[in-house]
Amino acid sequence: MKTARDVLAKLLRDPAAALGLVIIIALVLAALLAPVLATHPEAVWDMNPRQRLLPPSETYLFGTDRMGADIYSRTLFGARITLVIAIVAVGAALVIGVPIGLVSGWRRNWFGEALMRVSDIFLAVPQIVLAIAIAQTLGPSIENIILALSVTYWPWFTRLVHAEVRALKNETFIEAAIALGVPTWRIILTHVLPNVMSPIIVRTSIGMGFTILTASALGFLGLSAPPPAPEWGRMISESREFLPEAWWYALAPGLAIFLVVMGFNLLGDGLRDVLDPRIRRAAGGR
C-alpha cells in the first residue's frame, strides 16, 4: 500500500492539488481558531444596530451586516457550521453507502440487485430537490440539513464501490481466496476494501465540496441553521435586500464558499491522479 507520505509528496508536486490542500487546511484552522482569529467574536451573535451596514474598514475587514455584526468574524464562525455539516453528512453517506456497495457488488443475486435499484431511486430524484423536501418537512436546522444531505449522497458511494467490487471479484487472488474457503467477511475486509479505498478517498474529497455547495444552497433557501447562526448560504441570501448599496455584504461568505468548494475539488482531482491513475479525470466531478 502506498504510504501516506508518498501520497503527500506526490500531491505537493501538483500545484493545483497543493493549493487545494492549503485552502482546506486554512478552512480547518479557521474553524478551530475562529474565537482567536475573529476581530469581533462577541459581535457574531449580538445585535449592534448602531454599526449596521458599515462598509469594509480597518475595524470591520469585510464590513458589517444588517444586525451590525462583523461579517469577517461571522464568516470565520460559519466555517465551523460548514465543516460540521460536510464532515458529518459525507461521513454518514460513507457509512451507509460503502457497506451497501460492498454487499451489492459481492452478492450479485436479487438482494444485491434490489439494493442497487433502491440507490437508483435516490439518484433519480435531483439531490437538491430531495434535500429541500426533507429539510422543509422536518424544519430548518443543522441536524436536518445533515440528514437530508447524507440521505441523498450515499448512492454515489454505493455505485462507485459496487462497480469496483464487481470488477475485483473476478481477480484471481479473490477467486483463490474464495476457493480456499476464506469467509466472505474476511475477503471483503482484507482484500476488497483496501482495493477500493483509493476511489472512496477521491470521491470523499469531491463529495465534501459538493456537499458544502448544496448545504449553502439550502442555507440560501432558508432551510439551514436558523438565524442568527452565521451560515454562509443564509448570509448571502440576507444580502440580497441590501444590494447593490451594501456590496460587501455577500463578499466574504461568497468567497468562502467559492474557495472551499474549489479547494475540495482541486484536492479530489489531485488525489485521483495520485491514487487512482486509471480513471484520470474521466469521471465527472460531483
Place this chain on the structure above:
Amino acid sequence: MPPADANLLEVENLFVSFATESGPARVLDGVNLTIRPGEIMGLVGESGCGKTTLANAILGTIAKNARTAGGTIRFAGENLLALRPRVVANDVLGRRITYIPQDPYGSFNPLFPIGKQMMEVMKWKSPRRAASETRGVSGFFSRYPRARRREDEAALLAMIRTVQIPNPEEALAKLPHEFSGGQRQRLMIALSLLPQPQLVIADEPTTALDATIQAQILKLLKRLAKERGVSVLFTTHDLGTAYEICDRVTVMYAGQEVETAPVEDFFGRPQHPYTVRLLESLPHPERELREIGGEIPALIDPPIGCRFHPRCSRALAECRAARPPITAGGGGHQVRCYNPVRAA
C-alpha cells in the same frame, strides 16, 4: 491408503453443464482423466474445449451457473465431489492440490507486499501446520505459532531462491507490480510448491508470457516438479509446450477426451483423426498450414455420437450413432474412435 502405483487423480465420466439462456451447455460430457504420482499430464485442446473447466472442476471453483451433473473426481482414493466442501477447502485445496493461474497479473493483490501475501498462505497451508491448530481459514481468531512462522519464512526464502528471484530478502518486501510477468509466475510456482502438494494444477501458466520467458518457466516448473515428485496437470492449447514438458498427453475435443498417450507416442503415432489434424495444423516449414475444416460444435446441442464426426474425413456410420468406447492400444495409448489412424 491406495497402493503406491495407483493413480493420484482419477476423473471418471465427469459431467459439467452451464445454465445458459438457450439451455444447458454440456461443457464437460463424460470426461475421463488419470494422473499418476509424479507425472506431468498435458491437457490439450482448442479454446473452449473444456480444459479450464476441467481444471476448475477439480479445484471446485467452477462458475456459479455451472452444475456438476455426474461422475467422480477421485484424488488419492477419495471422491472430492462427495467430501464436504469445507474439508476440501481446508485440507485439500492449497495443501495437497495447488494451482498456478493463467494470468500472473491478477494472482496477487496489488496492494500488499508479496512476502506478506505468501506468508498469509503459509499460515494456513504450510506443510508444517499441525492438525491441532485451529481448523481452517474461517476461524475468527487465528494464531500463527512463532516457531512455525520462522520455519515457514525460511522455507519461503529458500523457495524464492530456488525459483531464481534475485535478492530474495528484498523481493519479499516488494509490491507485485515491481515484478515482471515472468517473475510473478515464478513466484506463483514457488507459492504452489511451498505447501508440498501432491498435485499442481497449472492452467496455461505460460500463455500470458513472452515466448523466451515461456521456455524458462517451463523448464523451471518441470525441474522442480520432477525433483519433488509432484504431479502436474498442465493445460495448454500449445502443442509445442505440451511436447516440452509433459510425460503424457490427453486431448480434449468439445468437452470430451478423445485420446490419451505417452508424449512420444502421441506426437509420433497419433491415432484419433482429430489429433492427427491438430498436429497437422502446426506450422511446418515444408508444407502449407492446414486448418481443420468445419466448426467447433455448439455445446448446447452437440452432435450425437462422436462429437468430431461432422468434421472427420474418416467418419463411419457408427460414429453418428454412439460415442466410441475407449480402445486401449499398447503402451497406455487410449483412443476413442471407431476408425482410428493406425500407422502401417
